Structures are given as structure tokens and as C-alpha cells.
Amino acid sequence: MSKSPPGTPSVNLLAVDTATEGCSAACLTGDKSFERYAVDPQGHSRTLLGMVEAVLAEARLERSALDALAYDAGPGSFTGIRIGAGVAQGLALGLEKPLLAVSSLMTLAEGARREQPGCNSVLAAIDARMDQVYWARLRSDPEAPGHWRWDEMPCVSEPREVAVPISGCTGVGSGWDRYSDVFMGDRPMPWLAQRFPHALDVAAIARRLLAQGASGAWHEAVPVYVRDRVTG
Missing domain, CATH: 3.30.420.40 (ATPase, nucleotide binding domain)
Structure with missing residues (x-):
């Protein structure tokens, strides 16, 4: 409880x-x-x-x-x-x-913030199989529905097509477990494993x-x- x-x-x-x-x-x-x-x-x-x-x-x-x-x-x-x-x-x-x-992507963002208070910008990605991911980018906003605003709406794409921001964002979801190297390239960013x-x-x-x-x-x-x- x-x-x-x-x-x-x-x-x-x-x-x-x-x-x-x-x-x-x-x-x-x-x-x-x-x-x-x-x-x-x-x-x-x-x-x-x-x-x-x-x-x-x-x-x-x-x-x-x-x-x-x-x-x-x-x-x-x-x-x-x-x-x-x-x-x-x-x-x-x-x-x-x-x-x-x-x-599910907003739910992942909410979980990231619950585990790490102050985690207010999230790139959530779920392994969609067939070498694709479901993903979205969200930002905490008390005025938005559910208190999360979509910076990038939910979509499905190949991992290399995910629009990863340069900084200020945390990754979460099974897509990161599988494709974190593809997402980040030479721009390391924090992400939460096995979520x-x-x-x-x-x-x-x-x-x-x-x-x-x-x-x-x-x-x-x-x-x-x-x-x-x-x-x-």
C-alpha cells in the first residue's frame, strides 16, 4: 500500500x-x-x-x-x-x-516521474516487434489532460526514425532496452531500464x-x- x-x-x-x-x-x-x-x-x-x-x-x-x-x-x-x-x-x-x-506511453511517462521526481520530459518507447517501436515524447503540464502534454504524438516507426531530443529528456520503456544504442547514437542521455x-x-x-x-x-x-x- x-x-x-x-x-x-x-x-x-x-x-x-x-x-x-x-x-x-x-x-x-x-x-x-x-x-x-x-x-x-x-x-x-x-x-x-x-x-x-x-x-x-x-x-x-x-x-x-x-x-x-x-x-x-x-x-x-x-x-x-x-x-x-x-x-x-x-x-x-x-x-x-x-x-x-x-x-501506455503516457503511463510509462507517469511511472518514470513516480520513480524519479523531477523527471518531467520523457521519451517513451515500447518494442513493437518487426524492428519497430511505438513511441511518443511527453512533457509534464498541469493544464494538459492527465497532466501530460504530447510533444510528439504516439506513432510507430523504425528505431532510427525516432526523434530523440539533444538533451533534457529521459527515456523509458522496452524500446529503450532493445534500441538504446540506436536512439542515442553519440548523444548519451538517461534512460530507465526494464520498465x-x-x-x-x-x-x-x-x-x-x-x-x-x-x-x-x-x-x-x-x-x-x-x-x-x-x-x-
Whole structure:
């Protein structure tokens, strides 16, 4: 269990993340947060519902007490995104609660800042297979949706085509684990190794979106595949 930053709005929120190799569920209630996380690329469908029940039990919440739900909408693994979307959509529809879709790349940026306070400019990259990466560049901005502004919008490209800034940015995501040498060339920059999105960060962003007036309409909470060719 951890505590949320002071001044955050009180909401009971459940979030799930299965967009990459990591699988997680998180619950925010009042100023407390609870998460279950595991790296289990082939086990998301077996593991996720158990994680959901575990965090709700630890938070001492019934499903009916939830105010909203959120999930990592991608980009990432097509199969993984569909698993998370199916669970979140099923719960939201059954409970008639708002549902928010959060970008995996924004989630990575949020996680980088959570682990390293002051990390306010992030180049997030996820290994998309087929010698490509999903990537985006984000900057912390309290006025932007979720408190993150897109300096470069999410896209998919070859690693050599990623627009890496000269300085002032931190790299994060599985794309960096595989292609850091290509990204940096002869311009070293800090990056965080072996990082996957966490549901805890999905939840933090979703809570801000709700506070900023997001409707949580089910038809708006759709997956973001970025490309239309299946990669697993």
C-alpha cells in the first residue's frame, strides 16, 4: 500500500494494465493506493482477475463501491490490450460506471516521474516487434489532460526514425532496452531500464482526467493500436 499525493481528489478507482509484458491491477481509494504487478507475458488472461480481486480486498472495497474504472489502451500487444479492455469494459458496463482509456506511453511517462521526481520530459518507447517501436515524447503540464502534454504524438516507426531530443529528456520503456544504442547514437542521455507500464500509473492519470471533467463515456474508451497489423 502507498499514499497518494496530498490534495488529490477522493475517488474509488480500479485500473488494469495488460498492454505489454507486465500485468497489473491497481485500486485508488481516498489517499491510499494498492497494486498487484507481475511480468508474465503469456499469463495475463489467467492472472488479471485474481489481481483485481486482490487489490479490491486489500482496499476493503466491493465492486459496487467503485466510482470509475480505467485501463491501458495501448499501443502495445494487440492480445494484451484486448484482455485488459475486455475486463475493464465488462466491469464498467456491469456496474454502470465511467470507463477511461489511458495511453501506455503516457503511463510509462507517469511511472518514470513516480520513480524519479523531477523527471518531467520523457521519451517513451515500447518494442513493437518487426524492428519497430511505438513511441511518443511527453512533457509534464498541469493544464494538459492527465497532466501530460504530447510533444510528439504516439506513432510507430523504425528505431532510427525516432526523434530523440539533444538533451533534457529521459527515456523509458522496452524500446529503450532493445534500441538504446540506436536512439542515442553519440548523444548519451538517461534512460530507465526494464520498465513496463503499471496500473498504478494508469489509475493516477485516470483520476486526474476525471477531475478535469472527462466524461468516462464507454464509447470513447477505445483501444489505441496505432498500427493495424497484429504483433501478438
